[in-house]
Amino acid sequence: MPNFFDTHCHLNFSRFKKNVDEVVRAATEAGVKSIVIPGTDIPSSQKAIELAQKYASEGLDMWAAVGIHPHHVFEHKDGSHELEELEKLLQEDRVVAIGEIGLDKHQYEATKYEEYHVDDMFIEKQKALFRAQFKLGKKYGKSIIMHNREAKAELLPIVRELWDSSLKGKVVLHCCEPDLELLKLAKELGLYLGVDGDLTYWAEKQEFIKAVPLEMLVIETDAPFLLPEPLKSQKMYPNVPANVVLVAEKVAELKGETVERVAEVTTANARLLFGI
Numbered sequence: 001m002p003n004f005f006d007t008h009c010h011l012n013f014s015r016f017k018k019n020v021d022e023v024v025r026a027a028t029e030a031g032v033k034s035i036v037i038p039g040t041d042i043p044s045s046q047k048a049i050e051l052a053q054k055y056a057s058e059g060l061d062m063w064a065a066v067g068i069h070p071h072h073v074f075e076h077k078d079g080s081h082e083l084e085e086l087e088k089l090l091q092e093d094r095v096v097a098i099g100e101i102g103l104d105k106h107q108y109e110a111t112k113y114e115e116y117h118v119d120d121m122f123i124e125k126q127k128a129l130f131r132a133q134f135k136l137g138k139k140y141g142k143s144i145i146m147h148n149r150e151a152k153a154e155l156l157p158i159v160r161e162l163w164d165s166s167l168k169g170k171v172v173l174h175c176c177e178p179d180l181e182l183l184k185l186a187k188e189l190g191l192y193l194g195v196d197g198d199l200t201y202w203a204e205k206q207e208f209i210k211a212v213p214l215e216m217l218v219i220e221t222d223a224p225f226l227l228p229e230p231l232k233s234q235k236m237y238p239n240v241p242a243n244v245v246l247v248a249e250k251v252a253e254l255k256g257e258t259v260e261r262v263a264e265v266t267t268a269n270a271r272l273l274f275g276i
Contacts, residue, residue, distance in 0.1 A: 038145055049094060065143075
């Protein structure tokens with residue numbers, strides 16, 4: 001059986017609070033031998049570390065990333081305290097990356113923030129926090145998990161502004177949008193592209209992934225989100241790390257490769273990305 005690496009799985013979210021051991025066991029049995037758990041705020045980052053350390057002590061290849069998702073900038077009037085906490089978390093055992101961090105201009109219909117809206121002030125706050133976290137990642141030599149949703153025009157100039165050669169091969173565009181300008185940037189700077197379950201039903205992304213060299217791809221579930229087909233049509237929620245196998249199978253189909261080859265290359269890519 002091939003060994004798969006789920007490079008982005010939110011086992012730290014409340015959806016898995018009651019059954020995380022069962023979910024991890026099922027993933028291992030499916031061949032998912034390595035997982036990175038990203039944070040989206042300080043509490044979820046702390047939880048990611050706790051889980052990674054717990055499962056590592058049991059012999060599993062589990063790692064954490066810590067960071068504040070741009071969605072959560074809405075609740076931060078002053079991010080300095082959070083940045084101090086984040087800097088401490090970056091130095092914890094099993095933390096391989098800062099993330100997920102980035103920019104997001106999507107107008108969410110469902111959010112815990114009653115007054116959530118996207119305006120210039122909100123985007124400026126996101127950009128400031130993204131810059132600060134990006135710099136922290138560089139300071140501590142960590143990999144960077146970047147979130148971008150409908151914010152390419154704002155994201156790319158910041159990445160170029162803060163880029164240096166030490167970051168080559170250490171940055172991933174999580175759940176990369178099917179955009180040739182993003183692919184051009186990734187090729188130029190040596191970024192990896194994360195591919196998720198939406199590949200199984202989004203025709204535009206399928207065509208995009210055909211154009212991406214396998215050596216640039218890592219596979220993700222973004223569990224509990226982005227449930228792949230055929231499970232999406234069957235409403236088999238939530239998404240779980242075992243389903244990264246379905247993503248790998250779709251990549252293999254699109255690129256005319258074996259699943260074993262996709263698993264081998266994307267796992268090697270993930271280990272290079274996170275330095276493990």
